[in-house]
Amino acid sequence: MNLKQQIEHLASDQEGPCVTITLNTHRTHPDNVKDGTVLKNLCHEAEKTVLETHTKRDVTNLLTALQNLPGEVDVNQNLDSLCIFVSNNTHEVVRSMWPVAADAVSVSNQFALRHLILELNRTQNYLILLLSRSGVHLYQAENDAITGEVNNDDFPFKESQHIITDKYKISDAKQGDNMVREYFNKVDKAVQRAAKEQGLKVVVVATDENFQMLGEVTDNASTYLGSSAVNYNDTAPHTLARQGWELVKEGQVQHRTDAIAELQQAVSDGLVLTDPTEIYKAALEGRGDLLITREGFQNRAVFNEDSLDLFDADAEDVPGDAFDFTSAAAWEVISKGGRALFTDNDDLLEFGDMALKVRYI
Numbered sequence: 001m002n003l004k005q006q007i008e009h010l011a012s013d014q015e016g017p018c019v020t021i022t023l024n025t026h027r028t029h030p031d032n033v034k035d036g037t038v039l040k041n042l043c044h045e046a047e048k049t050v051l052e053t054h055t056k057r058d059v060t061n062l063l064t065a066l067q068n069l070p071g072e073v074d075v076n077q078n079l080d081s082l083c084i085f086v087s088n089n090t091h092e093v094v095r096s097m098w099p100v101a102a103d104a105v106s107v108s109n110q111f112a113l114r115h116l117i118l119e120l121n122r123t124q125n126y127l128i129l130l131l132s133r134s135g136v137h138l139y140q141a142e143n144d145a146i147t148g149e150v151n152n153d154d155f156p157f158k159e160s161q162h163i164i165t166d167k168y169k170i171s172d173a174k175q176g177d178n179m180v181r182e183y184f185n186k187v188d189k190a191v192q193r194a195a196k197e198q199g200l201k202v203v204v205v206a207t208d209e210n211f212q213m214l215g216e217v218t219d220n221a222s223t224y225l226g227s228s229a230v231n232y233n234d235t236a237p238h239t240l241a242r243q244g245w246e247l248v249k250e251g252q253v254q255h256r257t258d259a260i261a262e263l264q265q266a267v268s269d270g271l272v273l274t275d276p277t278e279i280y281k282a283a284l285e286g287r288g289d290l291l292i293t294r295e296g297f298q299n300r301a302v303f304n305e306d307s308l309d310l311f312d313a314d315a316e317d318v319p320g321d322a323f324d325f326t327s328a329a330a331w332e333v334i335s336k337g338g339r340a341l342f343t344d345n346d347d348l349l350e351f352g353d354m355a356l357k358v359r360y361i
Contacts (some may be wrong), residue, residue: 003123004334006215007116008094010085011331014322016109017054017062017088019046021069022101025078025095032075040070041084042105046086049107050168053320061088068091097143098122100294106324114298114327117334118342122252123156127198128244130235131206131214133180134159136187138194139237141203146237154190177213184210185217192219201225203244205235225251241282242360256343263292264347266357275303276325277308279356283332290357291333291340295327297353301325326354 021042026031026032043066050059059077065086067245073082073093081100090111096119108337128139128146138150149156152206168258195202204211204227211227218224228243238276266272273279280303282288298313300322310325311318333356348355 003116003120006092006094006333007113007120007334008114010090010111011114011335013090014089014110015087015089017050017059017087018086018109019047019062019105019113020088020106020108020324021046021065021084021104022081022106022112022115024081024099027076027078027080029076032078035074035075035078035082036070038103039073039084042103043067043069044264046105046107051104051114054308056361057089072351075350081115084117087111093138099212101298107320108323109301109321109322110328112324112327113120113331113339115325117330117340118321120296120334121341123254124248125200126248127191127195127200128240128301129204129206129241130230131184131187131210132230132232132334133183133210137241138191138202140198140200141241141319144241145250146241148179150194152194154193157187157190164235180282181213181217184214188214188218190343192223195223198268203228203247205230207238214352244307256341256345257347259290259339259341260343260345262290263351263357266290270361271358272351273356274352274354276354277306278353280308280325280329280332282356282358283329283336283338286336287332287358287360288336288338288340288356291330292348292351292355293330293340294348294353295325295342295344299325300361301328313315329354329356 023035023038023042025035041270047063049060056063069084077095079095081096083094084095089260094116094117098119100115123143125142128141128320130137138155139146140150160212191202202223203216204223206227207230215221226247229248263272273282283291300311300313301319302309302319302322310323333340
């Protein structure tokens with residue numbers, strides 16, 4: 001189950017109470033030992049909150065799951081955060097490489113999916129092409145990790161067989177370059193097939209000269225996200241993944257900047273909503289095309305027909321049936337074919353904390 005499918009599954013469970021526990025964690029000992037203690041305290045807090053509005057008989061499965069959680073979560077497998085989702089019907093633990101805003105418990109009729117949606121925004125699958133004249137490898141990557149190597153009729157490419165055998169032409173640099181271009185042209189055609197089949201973009205790890213030559217012979221330059229300088233003394237998978245991820249992150253920042261520009265352009269067409277009630281109604285109706293939310297903005301809400309009541313996330317008078325408004329709105333947009341982004345770009349402030357570009361009014 002990929003992350004989007006996981007969010008879809010969690011969003012479908014609206015038979016509360018739904019408990020969401022988030023906490024920052026540690027990858028190494030002894031710091032990760034503390035994670036177990038924090039989780040245990042948060043589970044106790046969740047139990048107490050649930051029992052304020054429900055009888056033990058109605059939430060037996062939920063309480064049992066909360067009591068067992070601290071013993072089930074192996075802290076030695078922790079990354080940078082944990083998101084845990086528990087109800088009478090659901091029991092999901094998600095490890096993340098992204099820190100959460102705070103260690104917290106949420107109890108509502110819906111799970112608080114904000115962090116998973118943030119991670120969905122940040123998660124990118126792509127290909128890494130290790131390009132040289134002595135052989136070519138193509139790797140599958142997700143964020144900062146290699147997930148596999150492409151092995152098919154094309155890859156890995158063996159050393160170039162385009163060799164000048166005429167002793168009078170060996171010293172001809174132009175002839176040698178043409179041989180390399182012919183080799184890279186075949187590599188490119190194979191890359192294009194793999195990229196199209198997997199629906200992914202490609203980061204190239206190569207010398208500047210080799211990347212330039214690849215660019216001269218490629219059938220589709222847009223397949224390549226860019227290049228990172230190769231160190232032939234260190235082409236270990238984790239090194240290639242780190243290089244690829246740095247390039248991909250730069251692209252993600254540009255993507256969010258472009259999204260705000262798209263929002264700004266849509267203002268003149270009257271297609272931008274900033275009122276929370278209008279945003280949520282449009283999202284429910286499937287009119288949402290692009291939702292952008294300030295990364296630190298959080299609210300809880302109660303929606304009754306055409307009325308949306310918002311409450312500060314930390315307020316003490318929040319009704320028991322209030323839900324995480326920002327994550328609910330984002331998921332409604334995504335699940336109906338739109339896009340939802342979170343950003344700390346100050347250019348969004350002209351719209352407020354949240355703005356939605358709609359397909360039509």
